[in-house]
Amino acid sequence: MGQCYGKSIPTGDNDVYATTTITATADGDGGGDRPSETPVRNGTPSAKNTPARSSAGNSSWPSPYPYGGVGAGGTSPLPAGVSPSPARSTPRRFFRKPFPPPSPAKHIKASLVRRFGHGKTPREGTIPEDAAGVTEEPERHQALDKNFGYNKNFGAKYELGKEVGRGHFGHTCYAKGRKGELKDLPVAVKIISKSKMTTAISIEDVRREVKILKALSGHKHLVRFYDACEDANNVYVIMELCDGGELLDRILSKGGRYTEEEAKLIIVQILSVVSFCHLQGVVHRDLKPENFLFTSRREDADMKLIDFGLSDFIRPDERLNDIVGSAYYVAPEVLHRSYSLEADIWSIGVICYILLCGSRPFWARTESGIFRSVLRADPNFEDMPWPSVSPQAKDFVKRLLNKDYRKRMTAAQALTHPWLRSESYPIPLDILVYKLVKSYLHATPFKRAALKALSKALTEDELVYLKAQFMLLEPKDGLVSLDNFKMALARNATDAMKVSRVPDILHTMAPLSYRKMDFEDFCAAATSTYQLEALDKWEQIASTAFEYFEQEGNRVISVEELARELNVGPTAHSVLKDWIRSDRKLSLLGYTKFLHGLTLRNSNTRHH
Numbered sequence: 001m002g003q004c005y006g007k008s009i010p011t012g013d014n015d016v017y018a019t020t021t022i023t024a025t026a027d028g029d030g031g032g033d034r035p036s037e038t039p040v041r042n043g044t045p046s047a048k049n050t051p052a053r054s055s056a057g058n059s060s061w062p063s064p065y066p067y068g069g070v071g072a073g074g075t076s077p078l079p080a081g082v083s084p085s086p087a088r089s090t091p092r093r094f095f096r097k098p099f100p101p102p103s104p105a106k107h108i109k110a111s112l113v114r115r116f117g118h119g120k121t122p123r124e125g126t127i128p129e130d131a132a133g134v135t136e137e138p139e140r141h142q143a144l145d146k147n148f149g150y151n152k153n154f155g156a157k158y159e160l161g162k163e164v165g166r167g168h169f170g171h172t173c174y175a176k177g178r179k180g181e182l183k184d185l186p187v188a189v190k191i192i193s194k195s196k197m198t199t200a201i202s203i204e205d206v207r208r209e210v211k212i213l214k215a216l217s218g219h220k221h222l223v224r225f226y227d228a229c230e231d232a233n234n235v236y237v238i239m240e241l242c243d244g245g246e247l248l249d250r251i252l253s254k255g256g257r258y259t260e261e262e263a264k265l266i267i268v269q270i271l272s273v274v275s276f277c278h279l280q281g282v283v284h285r286d287l288k289p290e291n292f293l294f295t296s297r298r299e300d301a302d303m304k305l306i307d308f309g310l311s312d313f314i315r316p317d318e319r320l321n322d323i324v325g326s327a328y329y330v331a332p333e334v335l336h337r338s339y340s341l342e343a344d345i346w347s348i349g350v351i352c353y354i355l356l357c358g359s360r361p362f363w364a365r366t367e368s369g370i371f372r373s374v375l376r377a378d379p380n381f382e383d384m385p386w387p388s389v390s391p392q393a394k395d396f397v398k399r400l401l402n403k404d405y406r407k408r409m410t411a412a413q414a415l416t417h418p419w420l421r422s423e424s425y426p427i428p429l430d431i432l433v434y435k436l437v438k439s440y441l442h443a444t445p446f447k448r449a450a451l452k453a454l455s456k457a458l459t460e461d462e463l464v465y466l467k468a469q470f471m472l473l474e475p476k477d478g479l480v481s482l483d484n485f486k487m488a489l490a491r492n493a494t495d496a497m498k499v500s501r502v503p504d505i506l507h508t509m510a511p512l513s514y515r516k517m518d519f520e521d522f523c524a525a526a527t528s529t530y531q532l533e534a535l536d537k538w539e540q541i542a543s544t545a546f547e548y549f550e551q552e553g554n555r556v557i558s559v560e561e562l563a564r565e566l567n568v569g570p571t572a573h574s575v576l577k578d579w580i581r582s583d584r585k586l587s588l589l590g591y592t593k594f595l596h597g598l599t600l601r602n603s604n605t606r607h608h
């Protein structure tokens, strides 16, 4: 460290967000845990005049607090004892817009514990049930191998400039290549101090961050990786310079609200890069406006995803359990410690909500308060400006912020949602299709008949997605087989996909090597009952589907046989009895329950 020069930002505002976020997060759960109410942040180049700072600091942001006091001396804007609830039922009239504008998000304490070990971030009672289970005692420094095998000649290869940004784990500086391909090219260097790597996990995290960045580098909306170096003190990650500032700063400079058209342009880029990561078997786990950078100050500059510090490889059938991320953006199932790619989609939902209305959907003054809100509260879609937001946009956000991860859209699906649908960008291959087809292939004939009937009731909106996915498999004479699924993955493969073992899923799709699927079969196989259940028109779809099922699939079935179909024991018999009509076939209720599968106690299954 010490090679980067900090900078002072002349803001004329004495309430600048502290540069030292690390100190802030190491605070207790008292006042120090209060998210900054100041819509100002350090971390963008000061050389340029950043509208973010000047405009956000004064009147362009509609004040959520009628009695003044946004950021006034950093005190809480709310009267003592009033905790803002994002729940629809919020009774306080004059807190119509109870949330302060978004500020830099803090990492969940467990995330920090993971990297820094517990010495620096005391464990707190604010994380639900043993959530901080990722702790590891800081090991003796000399026992830790901090050799990464990266190039040791950083100083000879690059000339370091001043700081461009800073996070909890590292700071980023301008630099220039001294020789070779990068000679004279302005680049960004993220400097991660080895002295902060106090646990084996924290070292592994840095290694993984670099590995993932390197493997994924190349996507249009992902920061390009150039090189990694190290010396005794630091790891240096050399990457493409994104000189246009963070998305957060743009949000703030716009006074918090994007028009729908502007929001769409942002969300499409986010979905495009996240769908790419997901297909590669990488879950980002820290999607937030601070981690999207613009390539230049131009209004129409491209955006790039950065910071894979909390990212991980994940197999299609795997669930992760460590609680990491940033509190405002964390998905409920992450707090329940069993999650996969869908957690990123939730975070995109939070970002989209912020873009459209300027407030965070889940807000509280403490980490535990935010968690409570994420787990229980319904975001407010009633107050201004929501009445003037289009129904499609609202539907879009709600389908990303579904608390049941199985009901959420995937990134590829979201790109085909009516709010975004356009011919101008390609729809990416969706790993969800592989997962659904796999379970279809292993389903009983009765279940397949039920799904087939369901797929016949799909409306044009769902078919757009399925058609796009089918075409990506490049059907031959209208048919696809295992080879098509193999080839489609291969066409999209990067090194990351190999590490995350995504192609393993093909082994479980072996039945497809003997048979082919036409588009109708494919629709039956690639339809998710859970996702359809989330639609307003689900009841109508279900009753139409049931008519088809009556025509073709419904047959006499005993309670015992149904229990076997559902893989449940005799204790379920009394429930299943109610699903069967007097003619001993499934009723409409039985049909929809059967499609859903039996999760008797808790639909939010956490076990595998």
Ligand SMILES: Nc1ncnc2c1ncn2[C@@H]1O[C@H](COP(=O)(O)OP(=O)(O)OP(=O)(O)O)[C@@H](O)[C@H]1O
Binding pocket: 043, 044, 164, 165, 166, 167, 168, 169, 170, 171, 172, 188, 190, 223, 239, 240, 241, 242, 243, 246, 290, 291, 293, 306, 307, 308, 309
């Ligand atoms: N390629 C880049 N070009 C320009 N600025 C960058 C680049 N990469 C990072 N930055 C700046 O540095 C900041 C910190 O980088 P990064 O998010 O990777 O660090 P971190 O310590 O992992 O952050 P966090 O606290 O969010 O985990 C970014 O928010 C951004 O402002």
Ligand SMILES: [Ca+2]
Binding pocket: 167, 290, 291, 307
């Ligand atoms: Ca970051």
Ligand SMILES: [Ca+2]
Binding pocket: 167, 169, 286, 307, 308, 309, 310
């Ligand atoms: Ca990070």
